[in-house]
Amino acid sequence: xxxxxxxxxxxxxxxxxxxxxxxxxxxxxxxxxxxxxxxxxxxxxxxxxxxxxxxxxxxxxxxxxxxxxxxxxxxxxxxxxxxxxxxxxxxxxxxxxxxxxxxxxxxxxxxxxxxxxxxxxxxxxxxxxxxxxxxxxxxxxxxxxxxxxxxxxxxxxxxxxxxxxxxxxxxxxxxxxxxxxxxxxxxxxxxxxxxxxxxxxxxxxxxxxxxxxxxxxxxxxxxxxxxxxxxxxxxxxxxxxxxxxxxxxxxxxxxxxxxxxxxxxxxxxxxxxxxxxxxxxxxxxxxxxxxxxxxxxxxxxxxxxxxxxxxxxxxxxxxxxxxxxxxxxxxxxxxxxxxxxxxxxxxxxxxxxxxxxxxxxxxxxxxxxxxxxxxxxxxxxxxxxxxxxxxxxxxxxxxxxxxxxxxxxxxxxxxxxxxxxxxxxxxxxxxxxxxxxxxxxxxxxxxxxxxxxxxxxxxxxxxxxxxxxxxxxxxxxxxxxxxxxxxxxxxxxxxxxxxxxxxxxxxxxxxxxxxxxxxxxxxxxxxxxxxxxxxxxxxxxxxxxxxxxxxxxxxxxxxxxxxxxxxxxxxxxxxxxxxxxxxxxxxxxxxxxxxxxxxxxxxxxxxxxxxxxxxxxxxxxxxxxxxxxxxxxxxxxxxxxxx
Amino acid sequence: xxxxxxxxxxxxxxxxxxxxxxxxxxxxxxxxxxxxxxxxxxxxxxxxxxxxxxxxxxxxxxxxxxxxxxxxxxxxxxxxxxxxxxxxxxxxxxxxxxxxxxxxxxxxxxxxxxxxxxxxxxxxxxxxxxxxxxxxxxxxxxxxxxxxxxxxxxxxxxxxxxxxxxxxxxxxxxxxxxxxxxxxxxxxxxxxxxxxxxxxxxxxxxxxxxxxxxxxxxxxxxxxxxxxxxxxxxxxxxxxxxxxxxxxxxxxxxxxxxxxxxxxxxxxxxxxxxxxxxxxxxxxxxxxxxxxxxxxxxxxx
Numbered sequence: 001x002x003x004x005x006x007x008x009x010x011x012x013x014x015x016x017x018x019x020x021x022x023x024x025x026x027x028x029x030x031x032x033x034x035x036x037x038x039x040x041x042x043x044x045x046x047x048x049x050x051x052x053x054x055x056x057x058x059x060x061x062x063x064x065x066x067x068x069x070x071x072x073x074x075x076x077x078x079x080x081x082x083x084x085x086x087x088x089x090x091x092x093x094x095x096x097x098x099x100x101x102x103x104x105x106x107x108x109x110x111x112x113x114x115x116x117x118x119x120x121x122x123x124x125x126x127x128x129x130x131x132x133x134x135x136x137x138x139x140x141x142x143x144x145x146x147x148x149x150x151x152x153x154x155x156x157x158x159x160x161x162x163x164x165x166x167x168x169x170x171x172x173x174x175x176x177x178x179x180x181x182x183x184x185x186x187x188x189x190x191x192x193x194x195x196x197x198x199x200x201x202x203x204x205x206x207x208x209x210x211x212x213x214x215x216x217x218x219x220x221x222x223x224x225x226x227x228x229x230x231x232x233x234x235x236x237x238x239x240x241x242x243x244x245x246x247x248x249x250x251x252x253x254x255x256x257x258x259x260x261x262x263x264x265x266x267x268x269x270x271x272x273x274x275x276x277x278x279x280x281x282x283x284x285x286x287x288x289x290x291x292x293x294x295x296x297x298x299x300x301x302x303x304x305x306x307x308x309x310x311x312x313x314x315x316x317x318x319x320x321x322x323x324x325x326x327x328x329x330x331x332x333x334x335x336x337x338x339x340x341x342x343x344x345x346x347x348x349x350x351x352x353x354x355x356x357x358x359x360x361x362x363x364x365x366x367x368x369x370x371x372x373x374x375x376x377x378x379x380x381x382x383x384x385x386x387x388x389x390x391x392x393x394x395x396x397x398x399x400x401x402x403x404x405x406x407x408x409x410x411x412x413x414x415x416x417x418x419x420x421x422x423x424x425x426x427x428x429x430x431x432x433x434x435x436x437x438x439x440x441x442x443x444x445x446x447x448x449x450x451x452x453x454x455x456x457x458x459x460x461x462x463x464x465x466x467x468x469x470x471x472x473x474x475x476x477x478x479x480x481x482x483x484x485x486x487x488x489x490x491x492x493x494x495x496x497x498x499x500x501x502x503x504x505x506x507x508x509x510x511x512x513x514x515x516x517x518x519x520x521x522x523x524x525x526x527x528x529x530x531x532x533x534x535x536x537x538x539x540x541x542x543x544x545x546x547x548x549x550x551x552x553x554x555x556x557x558x559x560x561x562x563x564x565x566x567x568x569x570x571x572x573x574x575x576x577x578x579x580x581x582x583x584x585x586x587x588x589x590x591x592x593x594x595x596x597x598x599x600x601x602x603x604x605x606x607x608x609x610x611x612x613x614x615x616x617x618x619x620x621x622x623x624x625x626x627x628x629x630x631x632x633x634x635x636x637x638x639x640x641x642x643x
Numbered sequence: 644x645x646x647x648x649x650x651x652x653x654x655x656x657x658x659x660x661x662x663x664x665x666x667x668x669x670x671x672x673x674x675x676x677x678x679x680x681x682x683x684x685x686x687x688x689x690x691x692x693x694x695x696x697x698x699x700x701x702x703x704x705x706x707x708x709x710x711x712x713x714x715x716x717x718x719x720x721x722x723x724x725x726x727x728x729x730x731x732x733x734x735x736x737x738x739x740x741x742x743x744x745x746x747x748x749x750x751x752x753x754x755x756x757x758x759x760x761x762x763x764x765x766x767x768x769x770x771x772x773x774x775x776x777x778x779x780x781x782x783x784x785x786x787x788x789x790x791x792x793x794x795x796x797x798x799x800x801x802x803x804x805x806x807x808x809x810x811x812x813x814x815x816x817x818x819x820x821x822x823x824x825x826x827x828x829x830x831x832x833x834x835x836x837x838x839x840x841x842x843x844x845x846x847x848x849x850x851x852x853x854x855x856x857x858x859x860x861x862x863x864x865x866x867x868x869x870x871x872x873x874x875x876x877x878x879x880x881x882x883x884x885x886x887x888x889x890x891x892x893x894x895x896x897x898x899x900x901x902x903x904x905x906x907x908x909x910x911x912x913x914x915x916x917x918x919x920x921x922x923x924x925x926x927x928x929x930x931x932x933x934x935x936x937x938x939x940x941x942x943x944x
Contacts, residue, residue, distance in 0.1 A: 380786050403772070510859075524851055534756065538757075538764070543753075
């Protein structure tokens with residue numbers, strides 16, 4: 001019975017979602033002014049609402065199955081569903097609100113709502129800890145946003161976003177400062193390095209459908225914020241472009257570098273979100289440089305790449321998290337080292353995970369390639385400009401993006417290969433969990449991904465509308481430039497189709513030519529050794545060992561080794577614990593010093609009631625005496641002055 | 644179309660020439676030039692043994708690998724004839740399509756659950772990641788040099804004017820030769836003739852492949868070599884008419900094959916742990932090319 005209530009709830013959210021999705025994408029309303037509050041659902045909002053709604057749609061259906069296991073915990077589910085709907089609503093609202101106060105309120109609802117849906121399994125200690133970490137960090141973000149908005153309010157006397165444009169147009173130098181404040185605030189949400197530390201904690205803690213949504217959508221609202229600020233702040237975009245580009249390249253490379261060494265599947269995916277935020281950021285940086293340099297190719301390719309990658313990432317990352325959720329439900333562990341051979345137990349999940357892995361590595365014919373191609377093309381065309389610094393910046397970014405691509409390949413061959421292929425590594429019991437509800441929504445996502453990959457021109461029209469919003473100053477984006485660049489994308493789609501066809505041809509030939517030969521089956525060739533022990537397989541740690549050795553100076557990896565020192569081999573073991581260096585320096589260290597500082601005052605809290613009364617007494621005395629004292633001092637100073 | 648035909652033709656003889664050079668260098672007579680390709684054809688007709696551990700991925704991966712290489716070859720131009728596919732930024736797609744094949748091969752080797760094949764997979768993944776920047780920076784420099792971003796436009800407008808640009812050409816050829824060596828897991832990085840699984844890269848990855856699949860994987864090697872050879876050849880055949888450019892192409896492939904044979908004969912394999920450093924050298928050489936291009940264009944501050 002309770003379950004039906006939940007279903008109604010979710011169905012309700014679903015109807016709401018399809019309705020809003022339809023309303024936005026069919027007639028884009030202009031600016032509706034109700035009193036002093038402005039709501040403006042422009043193309044940018046529409047794009048993001050589309051991204052959010054699609055992920056919520058699939059997430060809801062997937063969540064339905066995922067939560068079935070918890071159907072006896074009614075109160076937990078109720079609050080979860082209520083806040084689920086609330087978060088969705090606030091996300092949609094954030095996209096259209098044009099008023100600072102209202103924006104902050106919606107932001108707060110979103111932050112608290114996501115906190116509650118993250119800590120679904122609150123009885124687990126780590127979950128609660130991760131949730132509180134998330135809560136604190138999102139409030140730091142809110143603080144920064146509040147500072148930014150108050151700054152504008154004090155200077156202009158209005159909370160309306162359009163005032164920011166007029167204000168920054170008049171004070172371009174301050175505009176950069178304002179942008180940096182907003183950028184930092186939104187960057188915490190989006191997970192740019194070094195503000196990413198909440199992300200790898202919160203994602204594994206949340207239930208799978210929420211992790212998918214968080215990575216796919218909730219962090220994207222940070223990207224939305226940055227893009228929104230780009231549309232409304234009018235200032236020196238060259239400087240901003242360099243800044244965003246540098247931060248993003250570092251974010252991307254750092255994210256994927258750490259992702260590789262993770263042992264927890266969801267944590268690995270969380271670090272990949274950071275990497276993809278980096279790629280989106282490279283696009284935004286490129287677009288900003290395009291504005292600053294009045295170079296419309298850069299502008300167009302940068303922003304369209306960023307926007308498309310936002311959509312793409314929400315698709316493949318939610319797919320990956322949902323697939324990881326299926327793995328969790330089947331095996332009750334997320335430790336990569338304990339898994340293996342799951343492709344035989346959960347075949348659909350395995351193939352879906354493979355598709356998403358290919359897409360996230362940016363390999364054709366899937367969607368990840370299309371958006372990365374936009375960005376690559378922008379970077380290569382940026383090389384041609386005549387500024388030395390600029391060319392270097394482009395080179396640096398190309399280098400970063402190529403490294404990201406290569407590292408992602410290592411990471412996902414590891415993740416997919418170790419989790420789904422080979423033999424089972426432990427004595428893992430798997431439950432058959434594949435069910436229409438946790439497979440079909442995933443296939444829908446995969447299908448959309450393939451469509452973007454091979455028919456990208458379906459999206460270019462919408463993209464060019466959104467990109468138009470960013471036009472500033474003397475920048476002219478001619479339809480010719482748009483056509484030339486988007487034409488290439490169509491060709492890329494064609495080549496992807498060609499790739500699929502050529503694969504099919506080769507497979508067909510293979511089938512035809514080997515038809516008469518019956519293949520035999522045997523156990524894996526052990527190079528002369530014939531005992532098949534699953535334990536002898538390459539593990540995830542050994543797969544990345546050479547890589548780990550290479551990057552060890554940059555990362556923070558704790559190793560525990562137990563070697564055999566005796567003549568006869570005893571039990572040996574080795575384990576690695578990756579830790580985030582940025583987290584260590586920026587959060588743990590300062591907290592440690594702060595605590596040490598506060599520890600000096602611990603004597604105050606001695607549990608002695610007389611002492612506490614004394615504190616109160618001292619306080620009251622001070623309250624009375626201090627003003628008196630100050631006025632006496634003032635009198636004295638006046639007296640001295642008169643002398 | 645021309646480029647596809649001549650690449651396929653060259654790929655038939657390529658490995659034979661490499662093997663012959665190696666034999667002659669070590670004082671043996673060596674097999675005929677067509678022997679490697681005959682071996683491959685024999686394999687294509689043989690039956691296969693599949694491990695019981697493997698899944699469907701293991702069976703489709705070699706096909707996708709070969710298809711991805713063929714697709715990449717379709718993008719290569721020949722002199723002033725564009726490739727089958729040509730558009731701005733096609734070299735990005737070239738690299739990524741090859742990446743797709745590589746991804747599949749890596750997971751296919753993990754699919755066997757072997758205690759050795761993961762080793763090769765791990766090395767392949769790492770080295771191909773490290774090599775990627777060098778390729779992209781070389782192509783980026785050439786794009787900067789010519790002002791175009793597609794293979795065809797780059798190569799058809801590429802001409803060497805000053806002394807520095809000859810240096811750039813030589814360095815680019817050097818980088819591409821070693822990219823080809825590493826991509827194919829050949830000598831300074833890996834030894835295909837080694838008999839110890841612990842020290843192999845590519846060979847250990849395909850331990851479990853047999854029959855038709857192994858034939859495809861083996862054929863991919865000369866194809867990839869010729870593919871990079873074509874890139875090198877395109878530096879030189881730029882504006883020649885067809886009756887000249889085709890012989891020049893074959894001569895360059897021939898010289899390339901002999902170079903590989905000589906490198907493999909006279910160079911020792913590095914220790915596995917030194918490979919990343921070696922690959923980083925290529926990246927820095929490609930950075931040299933980049934700055935050389937900037938110098939030629941007078942863009943250096």
